[in-house]
Amino acid sequence: MNGIRHDDIRHDDDMTALLSTPVDAGTLSRLHRRLEQAAERANLVDVAYTTIDSPVGTLLLAATPEGLVRVAYANEDHDRVLEALGRQLSPRILRAPKRLDEVAREIDEYFAKHRQVFDLTLDLSLSRGFRRLVQTHLPEIGYGQTRSYRDIAELVGNPKAVRAVGTACATNPLPIVVPCHRVLRTDGTLGGYIGGLEAKTTLLNLEAAA
Amino acid sequence: MKQPFENVVAQHGATVLRVCRVVLGPHDADDAWSETFLSAMRAYPDLPETANVEAWLVTIAHRKAIDVLRVAKRSPLPVDEVSEAPTGRGVPDPGDSDLWAAVKGLPRKQRQAVAYRYVAGLAYAEIAEILGGTVEAARRAAADGLKNLRKRYPGAIAKGASS
Numbered sequence: 562m563n564g565i566r567h568d569d570i571r572h573d574d575d576m577t578a579l580l581s582t583p584v585d586a587g588t589l590s591r592l593h594r595r596l597e598q599a600a601e602r603a604n605l606v607d608v609a610y611t612t613i614d615s616p617v618g619t620l621l622l623a624a625t626p627e628g629l630v631r632v633a634y635a636n637e638d639h640d641r642v643l644e645a646l647g648r649q650l651s652p653r654i655l656r657a658p659k660r661l662d663e664v665a666r667e668i669d670e671y672f673a674k675h676r677q678v679f680d681l682t683l684d685l686s687l688s689r690g691f692r693r694l695v696q697t698h699l700p701e702i703g704y705g706q707t708r709s710y711r712d713i714a715e716l717v718g719n720p721k722a723v724r725a726v727g728t729a730c731a732t733n734p735l736p737i738v739v740p741c742h743r744v745l746r747t748d749g750t751l752g753g754y755i756g757g758l759e760a761k762t763t764l765l766n767l768e769a770a771a
Numbered sequence: 772m773k774q775p776f777e778n779v780v781a782q783h784g785a786t787v788l789r790v791c792r793v794v795l796g797p798h799d800a801d802d803a804w805s806e807t808f809l810s811a812m813r814a815y816p817d818l819p820e821t822a823n824v825e826a827w828l829v830t831i832a833h834r835k836a837i838d839v840l841r842v843a844k845r846s847p848l849p850v851d852e853v854s855e856a857p858t859g860r861g862v863p864d865p866g867d868s869d870l871w872a873a874v875k876g877l878p879r880k881q882r883q884a885v886a887y888r889y890v891a892g893l894a895y896a897e898i899a900e901i902l903g904g905t906v907e908a909a910r911r912a913a914a915d916g917l918k919n920l921r922k923r924y925p926g927a928i929a930k931g932a933s934s
Contacts, residue, residue: 576917577889579870580793584785592788592801593780605812608775643775652815654775657816733802 597657611658612639613665616672617760620737622661625650628682632735634756647689668737671705674767677704679738687734691722695729702743705768708747709747711756731755737764776815779824793886794836798873800842806835808892821933826897829887833901840879848918873924881916888913 610623619710621639623631623646630650633642647654654699658665663681678762679700688696694717701716702708708716712725717726730741736755740762746752767768787807791800810831818827874882877913880902887898899909 573889573917574918576885580885581789582792582797588788589784592784592804592808595801595805596780596812599805599809600812603809603813605809610777643777644772647773647775652773652776653812654777655780655812656777684808692838744825 586696593656597655597659599657600655601657605653606655606657606660607653608646609655609657609660610643611656611661611665613668615668617737617756617763622664622667622668623654624660624664625684625686627684627686628736629661629738630684630687632737634736634760636757637755664738671737672767674770677768681733681738683738685734688729688732691717691719691725692732695726696733696735696739696741699730699733699739699741699744702740704740707743707745707765710744710752711747713744727752743768773815773818773820776812779811779815779828783825783828784808786825787832789890790829790832790886791836792871793874793890795839796834796875799836799839801833801836803839807832810835823897825891826893826901829891829893829897830901833883833887836883866923870924873920874924877916877919880912881919883914884909884912885916885920889917 569660597606601609604626606626608625609622610621610631612619613620614620618635619639619643620635621631621633621637622629623633623643631642631646632742633639643654667676667679667681671679685693685696695713698713700715710730711720712724713730714720716723719725726744730744731753732741733741733755736742742756742761744752751758751761784804788800788804791803791807795803809829811828814831818824874885877885883902884898887893887901888895892902895909895913896907898913899906902909903911905910
C-alpha cells in the first residue's frame, strides 16, 4: 500500500532496511495504551470497543460516551460490524477496553449465573422507530422466561405487527444484554437469532438451569 | 469507504514510529508518535476518502516533530549528548547508537527527506509538499542525506557491498 514508487530507490534498499528499525509488538501496544488514555481525555473516542471470550464465542462490545451501543457475535464478522459503526456513528473508533470494563464484568457474571439483570447504560441510537420501541420493551421479559413474537406485538400495542417484531429482534444491536433470545415462535420453536440458533439455545439453557 | 481509526493505527503505527525515530532520534520518537495519532484522530472525520493516509500521517508527524524539536531547544537539559548514557525512560534503544548518531549528524532537512523517502516511501512530490520546496529540492535533500549517511555510517556500506 505504501509501496515504493520509483526504480531509483532500489539501489538504496540497504539504507531503507537499515533505517526501518524493528518495532516490536510490546512497543506498539504500549503506545496504543497511551493513545487510548490521551484520546479518552480529549473526548475523541466516539466509539470504544473491545472483544471478550464467552461460552457463545468471541463477543465484540462497543460503547459511545452515551453507553453500550453494540454487542456482536463472531458470525456477524467483527471487522464488518466496526466498519458499519464507522458509517453509522463515527470513524473515530478505537480499541479502548477500559470503557467496556463494566459491560465485560456484567456479561461474565451473567454467564457465571451470578447475574440475572444487566445494570448498564445503553445507547439505542442504532435503532429507530418500531424496532427501537420493541427493543426498549424486551428487557421486560424476565430472566429464564420466554415470550412469543405475538406476545411482544401485543405488549407494544400493535398485535398485528408480529413480523415486524421478528425483524426488530433479528436486528437487535445489543443481543444478550437486550434479551431478544427470550422471544420464540408461538408454537414454542426457536425462531431465528442473530448469533445463530446454537447461541440462542445456549442462552436459554443457561437461564433455565438457574 | 473510510476505515475505523483503529485500522489506521494498526496499519501505519509502525511506519510512523520509524519515521519519527529517524527525524527525532529514538528517545523523542514515542512522544511525537503519540501527538501524531492524537492529532490525526481529531482530524480524521474531515480527511477526504481518497486521501493517501500514510502521506497525511507523515505530514502530521512532520509538524509534531518540529514542535518536539522546539521544546527540546528551549529545554535547559542537554539532549542526547552522550550516546552511552541510558535513555532513562525505560525505552529500549532500537538499533545501534552509531546509526542514530550518524542520522542525528545530518542537516535537518536531509534527515526529514531521508525519513519520508526511504522509511515512509513517499513520492518526491509529496515530500516537497511537506518540506515546502520544489520536487527537485526534495529529491536532492534525500540524495544528499543518503550520501552523507553512508559517509558517517560505514556499516551501511559494508552491508550494501555484501548484498
